[in-house]
Amino acid sequence: MTFPERTIYLLHRQCSADISIDFALLRQHIKGKFYLICSNCFRSHLRRQRKDIYFDAILSVPSMDDFSAITEAIEANVDIQHEQFDILSIEEPTVSLCGKLKRHYGLQDFDHESYVDKLEMKARLRNSGIVIPQHQALCRQTWLNAPASYLDQLVATIPFPCFIKPIDQAGAVRAARLDNQDALEHWLANWQDDGYQYEIDEFIDGTLYHCESILRHGEIIYSQVNEYSTPCFNITLGQALGSITLAETDPDHINISIMSRKVHALLAPIKHGVTHLEVFKKHDGTLVFLEIAYRPPGNLASEMYLQRCGIPLKELHIFIQVDPEMDLAFTPTNYVARYIYPLPPMEGVVNRINPPQLTSDFQTYWNYHVGDAVNANTGLCKNAGRMLLWNDDETALRADFEKLRSYYPYTVTPSYEVISDAQL
Incomplete structure (x- = not known):
């Protein structure tokens, strides 16, 4: 394989997990500069595993939610007007971010x-x-404003058993199977503002x-x-x-x-x-x-x-x-x-x-x-x-x-x- 020369930015969000990818194989075939953009804690994790050697640099940011910090890291290492570059992801938590960055830089005209x-x-x-499946977005504020009527509406819309999960996660993260109305009411009553948006589906x-x-x-x-x-x-x-x-x-x-x-x-x-x-x-x-x-x-x-x-x-x-x-x-x-x-x-x-x-x-x-x-x-x-x-x-x-x-x-x-x- 002989790839065209361009600068590659690989995104990684999770802090404690390994990317589980063969960096040596990537480095062997990718021409041009190869950067990893990740959180500060994951940078330390890679260094302990001695996997930082496969990158020209690891560009760490305080938070992978900080779009401005990420674009600053990209633009500090490539001339976006004159050099070929691309932004790639390999894991669920960065697919959305990758699409937004590609669209931001005109690398594609759609998001992910x-x-x-x-x-x-x-x-x-x-x-x-x-x-x-039958499904509906869940709204915590609606539940807080009118719990009884909101519960009635959900019960009338989605049959039991039902399944609740975040709309943008993988691996059954924060998912729950609920078999009856009491279980659904208990889940809603204990629903904390954890930063996730949830949906409810038929099971x-x-x-x-x-x-x-x-x-x-x-x-x-x-x-x-x-x-x-x-x-x-x-x-x-x-x-x-x-x-x-x-x-x-x-x-x-x-x-x-x-x-x-x-x-x-x-x-x-x-x-x-x-x-x-x-x-x-x-x-x-x-x-x-x-x-x-x-x-x-x-x-x-x-x-x-x-x-x-x-x-x-x-x-x-x-x-x-x-x-x-x-x-x-x-x-x-x-x-x-x-x-x-x-x-x-x-x-x-x-x-x-x-x-x-x-x-x-x-x-x-x-x-x-x-x-x-x-x-x-x-x-x-x-x-x-x-x-x-x-x-x-x-x-x-x-x-x-x-x-x-x-x-x-x-x-x-x-x-x-x-x-x-x-x-x-």
Whole structure:
């Protein structure tokens, strides 16, 4: 790969999380200057990991919400009138910011809000023939002004069970399933002004899928549909979250790929990059649009697609935006699955790592070792570890995938037992 020379700014908002991208691979192929714009705390995090060496400079700002500070950092390092440059993102919290910056500098004439704001994306799909959940934006001030009438209006509009979530977050952050009116009233009564805008949706019961699509010049050149082991929210309930690739001939792969093309045609004109679509299939076979993001999925995305078709998906999201004409070949080889394991239900100490018994090839990415203290589960933001498995036999991989639903990587002694033993 030989990319055109231009200055690249990569945005990163989260403070404690790793970008989980191969900086060495990016640096090897990107010509021109390569800058990271991030918060002060993440700059320190990268330096501790010695990953700052891959950038010409890390441009840290006090807050990634400070648009002026970010534009000042950009303009201090490039002549915006005469030099070629681009601004890219790889994670959900910076997709919106990236679109606004691109539009601000005339790099494109649209923003990314229809790939971030769940209300806007569903509004664009209304009356298109694509099924969307019943939903409504929540207004805290309306609740505070007239709680009884607002509760009555919500109950009359959205059936139970219902699902509440922020309109612009990922990974089931601050999401809640509510089964009746009392639960909804309790949630509203405890709703604090946390800076998030929320929506309330009907709860969809069925199988959840994710579909990654690679776009070039606005056209989808590759799609892969994957079946989740359980909806993402259920990791907060202690369930392992997995997904497995479907064969191109699988009816669900075919139907969801068709749906993906319709969704992309109706949303903003993304030209190049990777999108991540989530779709429910109800028990009667109806496909229901859930959401779409202009980014690859998170955990093990590149590793999963390298095994599936030889493509490092996260890095490709950057590469194809830098050089849309790059040579690409997709050669499906293995069927692939991944699992993310939650932290245990109670804090404790790891006293054993349980080896998985599988016929497929696999690789584990455990976050803890014997003797380590572990906190209790709080959701996807922190996990116990991950596993990637692959096999050229789809049936064998599926059998291992099902087996891993009930597997857990650690035997954990609860903290109160450790304390009791120490007092003996």
